[in-house]
Amino acid sequence: ELKVEQNPLFLSMQEGKNYTIYCNYSTTSDRLYWYRQDPGKSLESLFVLLSNGAVKQEGRLMASLDTKARLSTLHITAAVHDLSATYFCAVDNMDSNYQLIWGAGTKLIIKP
Amino acid sequence: SQTIHQWPATLVQPVGSPLSLECTVEGTSNPNLYWYRQAAGRGLQLLFYSVGIGQISSEVPQNLSASRPQDRQFILSSKKLLLSDSGFYLCAWRVAGGQIRNFGPGTRLLVL
Numbered sequence: 343e344l345k346v347e348q349n350p351l352f353l354s355m356q357e358g359k360n361y362t363i364y365c366n367y368s369t370t371s372d373r374l375y376w377y378r379q380d381p382g383k384s385l386e387s388l389f390v391l392l393s394n395g396a397v398k399q400e401g402r403l404m405a406s407l408d409t410k411a412r413l414s415t416l417h418i419t420a421a422v423h424d425l426s427a428t429y430f431c432a433v434d435n436m437d438s439n440y441q442l443i444w445g446a447g448t449k450l451i452i453k454p
Numbered sequence: 455s456q457t458i459h460q461w462p463a464t465l466v467q468p469v470g471s472p473l474s475l476e477c478t479v480e481g482t483s484n485p486n487l488y489w490y491r492q493a494a495g496r497g498l499q500l501l502f503y504s505v506g507i508g509q510i511s512s513e514v515p516q517n518l519s520a521s522r523p524q525d526r527q528f529i530l531s532s533k534k535l536l537l538s539d540s541g542f543y544l545c546a547w548r549v550a551g552g553q554i555r556n557f558g559p560g561t562r563l564l565v566l
Binding site for chain 2: 383
């Protein structure tokens with residue numbers, strides 16, 4: 343079964359701390375996506391990781407991809423309240439017309 | 455620049471009533487179009503996708519249907535809504551052969 347598993351599913355942390363969200367996937371894929379969703383809102387694309395070893399950074403967020411381990415990480419540095427949201431990872435299913443397989447999402451709450 | 459519109463933004467419908475949700479994309483041609491549903495506090499479920507006018511692929515058997523009457527218009531319909539159809543419906547588009555799915559603002563549907 344093709345799966346994308348995120349952990350943790352829920353994370354409450356203090357401002358200023360660092361933390362990492364993990365995304366494991368079971369399918370052979372070389373494209374991984376991170377999206378952000380604010381409560382009651384749509385999804386916003388954060389990162390697209392296209393190759394093994396890819397690393398992308400935007401502000402306090404940094405995403406990386408290890409295709410051999412089938413693992414992506416989203417690292418948060420010195421968290422601020424504005425980063426509170428639900429973060430989803432998804433991978434292209436290369437066996438099914440590149441349809442996305444989605445993780446369940448990680449709900450991140452950052453307390454002042 | 456490209457934009458994606460969905461309407462209505464919110465909808466409250468009785469069980470057994472029909473449904474029509476509309477999605478339009480501007481600023482691009484021949485996009486791949488997608489309908490997703492998100493139940494409260496859950497991840498995304500792909501309902502339909504389309505690679506061209508009149509071409510619809512269904513991912514999940516259900517009482518919903520989709521149509522693409524024009525290149526940049528994607529419609530989600532139902533003849534008789536069920537309680538389980540409640541959710542947040544998101545339309546997304548992607549440049550054909552591209553990577554990133556760009557999401558619309560969503561329609562929140564409550565079936566009572």
